[in-house]
Amino acid sequence: MTNSLRSLAFRCRFVVLAFAFLATTLLSSEAHAQSRTIVIDAGHGGFDRGGVPRQRVGEKNLTLDVARRLRRVLQESGYRVIMTRNSDVFVPLGERVAIANSYRNATFVSVHFNSSSRVGANGIETYYYGRDSASLAANIHRNVVAGSPSENRGIRRRGFFVLRRTKIPAVLVECGFLTNPTEASYALRPSYRQKLAEEIGRGLRGFRAPMAKPLASGSMASVDVLPQPFNGPDFVRSTSRAKHSARHSKSSRKKGSSSKKKKSSSSKKKSSSSTKKKSTED
Template sequence: MRRNFFGIALLAAGLLITGLSSASHAARSSRSSGGDSSPITVVIDAGHGGHDRGGIPGQRIAEKDMTLDVALRLRNILSANGYHVVMTRSSDVFVPLGGRVAIANSYRNAVFVCIHFNATGRSGASGIETYFYSRDSLPLASAIHYYVTGGAPSANRGVRRRGYYVLRKTAIPAVLVECGFLTNPTEAAYAQSAGYRQKLADEIAAGIRGRNSVGGGFSTTRVATAESIPLQPYIDQTKVAKSERRRSKRSHKKSARKKKSSSKPADSEARTGTSDREG
C-alpha cells in the first residue's frame, strides 16, 4: 500500500513538472514572438510599381524600387517565422489600388502592411510616419511605428489617422508606413543602403509580431520592448481634412457673396446707360 502511495505521488510530481515546463516554454515562445500566438496572414503591399515610379516629378530615386526591396526582405523574415505571407506585387509591375484592396480583403485572419517612402519639394523634410484609418488598426500601427522609429536614425513624425484608399477600403487591420523621405539627402542615402533597408524590414516585422502587446499608455520613448508596447498618440488628419473642406466652402460662399454685391453697381450702371441710350 505504501509503495503504491509513493508511486502515485512520484507520478503526480512528474506530471506537474512536465506541465510547468510546458507552460514555461509556451510563455518564453510568446515573449520571443512579441506576444503573437495566433497564426495570421500578412499581406505586404509594396507601394507603386510599373509605370508608377512614386515620389514627385524629377525625383532621382524611384520609390517603387525601394518599397519593393523592403517588402521582399519583410516577406523573407516573416516566412522564416512561420507566417503565411501574401504579396500584392513581387516584381516591378503596376497593381491598381482596387486590386491591392481586393487581395487584402480575400483574407480574414490577416493584417495589411503597405510600404512607402515619402517625398516633398522641401529637401529638409525628414522622418518616419505610420498611417492607419480604422480603430482596430491602431495597435498594429502603434507597434510598427514604435519599432521602426526605435531602430531608424530618422525623426519620429508620429502615427497619423488618414483615409488613404488602401486603408479605408480594407476589411482587416491595415497600416501604411512611410519609411523616410527620398527627397532628403541624408534619408535618401540611408534608403540606398541594403543594410538600412534590411533594418527597416526587421523593425516592421518586430512590430507585426508585437501587435498584441500594445498597451494603453502613451510614450515618447523610441526604444521598444516586446513585453509592453504603449499605444501611440496620433494625429487625426481625417478631421483636419474635413475642417479644411468646411473652411473652403465658407470661403467660397463669402467670395460668391462679394462677387454678387460688387456686380450690382455695374449691372445698375449698365442698365442706366442702356436706358439713357434708348431714351
C-alpha cells in the same frame, strides 16, 4: 431496458460533445493560421515610379526590396505571406485591396517611402484608418522609429484607399523621405532596408517598443489627418485649417515682431556707434 437507454443516451451525448470539441479545435486552429497571414503591399510599381516629379531617387524598387526582405523575416517566424506584387509591375489600388480582402483574419501592411517639395522634410510616418488598426500602427511605428536615425513624425489617421477599403487591420508605413538627401542615402543602403524590414516585422509580430523619440517639431497636429479615436503622445491630432492658419499667422507675427525688434536694436546700435564715432572724430 431503462438502464440500457440511459447508457445509450450517455454515449450519444459523449459523442456529440467530443465532436463539438474537435470541431471547435479545428476552427480555432484554422483561425490561428489565418491570423498569422500577412499581406505585404510594396507601394507603386511599373510605370508608377512613386514620389514627386524630378525626384532623383525612385521609390518603387526600394519599396519592393523592403517588402521582399520583410517577407523573409516573417516566413522565418512561421507566418504565411502574400505579396500584392513581387516584381516591377503596376497593380491598381482596387486589386491590391481585393487581394487583402480575400484573406480573412489576415493583416495588411503597405510599404512606402515619402517625398516632399521641401528638401528638408524628414522622418517616419505611419498611417491607419480603422479603429481596429490603431494598436498595430502604434506597434509598427514605434519599432521602426526606435530602429531608425530619422525623426518621429507620428501615427496618423487618414482615409487612403488601401486603408479605407480593406476589411482587415491595415497599416501604411512611410519609411523616410527620398527627397531628403540624408534619408535617401539611408534608403539606398541594403543594410538599412534590412533594418526597416526587421523593425516592421517586430511590430507585426506584436513586439512592443517604447516611444523612443518625441514627435518632431510641427508634427503634434495636422490639417491633413482625421480625428483620432485614441489619445497618445505620438498620435498626431487633427486640427482645422482655420486653427492652423491662426497658429501659423501668430507664429509669423511673433517672428515679424522679433525681426523688427532685432532691426530696431541694430539701428539703435548703429546710431550709438555713429554718435560715438563722431564724438571720437571731433
